[in-house]
Amino acid sequence: KQEVTQIPAALSVPEGENLVLNCSFTDSAIYNLQWFRQDPGKGLTSLLLIQSSQREQTSGRLNASLDKSSGRSTLYIAASQPGDSATYLCAVPGGTNAGNNRKLIWGLGTSLAVNP
Amino acid sequence: EAQVTQNPRYLITVTGKKLTVTCSQNMNHEYMSWYRQDPGLGLRQIYYSMNVEVTDKGDVPEGYKVSRKEKRNFPLILESPSPNQTSLYFCASSTTSYSNQPQHFGDGTRLSIL
Numbered sequence A: 001k002q003e004v005t006q007i008p009a010a011l012s013v014p015e016g017e018n019l020v021l022n023c024s025f026t027d028s029a030i031y032n033l034q035w036f037r038q039d040p041g042k043g044l045t046s047l048l049l050i051q052s053s054q055r056e057q058t059s060g061r062l063n064a065s066l067d068k069s070s071g072r073s074t075l076y077i078a079a080s081q082p083g084d085s086a087t088y089l090c091a092v093p094g095g096t097n098a099g100n101n102r103k104l105i106w107g108l109g110t111s112l113a114v115n116p
Numbered sequence B: 001e002a003q004v005t006q007n008p009r010y011l012i013t014v015t016g017k018k019l020t021v022t023c024s025q026n027m028n029h030e031y032m033s034w035y036r037q038d039p040g041l042g043l044r045q046i047y048y049s050m051n052v053e054v055t056d057k058g059d060v061p062e063g064y065k066v067s068r069k070e071k072r073n074f075p076l077i078l079e080s081p082s083p084n085q086t087s088l089y090f091c092a093s094s095t096t097s098y099s100n101q102p103q104h105f106g107d108g109t110r111l112s113i114l
Helices: none
Strands: A004-007 A010-014 A019-025 A032-038 A044-051 A056-059 A062-067 A072-077 A086-093 A104-106 A110-115 B004-007 B010-013 B019-025 B031-038 B042-051 B054-057 B076-078 B087-094 B109-113
Touching (some): A010 A019, A019 A110, A032 A062, A032 A072, A044 A056, A044 A072, A072 A086, A104 B042, B010 B019, B019 B031, B019 B087
Parallel strands (some): A010 A110, B010 B109
Antiparallel strands (some): A056 A062, A062 A072, A086 A110, B004 B019, B031 B087, B087 B109
């Protein structure tokens, strides 16, 4: 059974710092891994999706890496800003039958606070 | 603009009073699903639909119903809501198969059942 873990659960950093969020998964047979951002009282915004054949994806100041063999992904945020404050979630497809192959298994998230 | 729209965004109601949360997507996606998010438990899938008239249970379907009469709409129905269904609900949509396209989520519906 696929399980997704995110460490740390919470992180507080000063503005401008580079930081890394971690995501680990127990079953390495994944098709992709997706990172999301959740703001308080708001929905889920997809940040990056990494296919199983890829090792990295970049979008602006965000860089996500994937190491399937070790069951790990990291989200690197460069030059953090107060506007980056949010909860970051990672998710992998985990449907147990072919009919539900888009079901996502989620970590509990890392709550990030970037202080001015 | 590609989007998933949920309504209402917030609802406070009482035990036993039937309610429906609507979900609509404009991306012609075949796959749609509902999740609930609870502290310490994360997001868990309630129901999913692979296409029109095709629905199936997720991990926590008890107390919920869904229907998929049209491709764009996937309403979540609580026939007799109870306090343990107080939660934040998300509707999602995507293409059917594994692909390089991300899943799209609505803004969420916060339900409080008193």
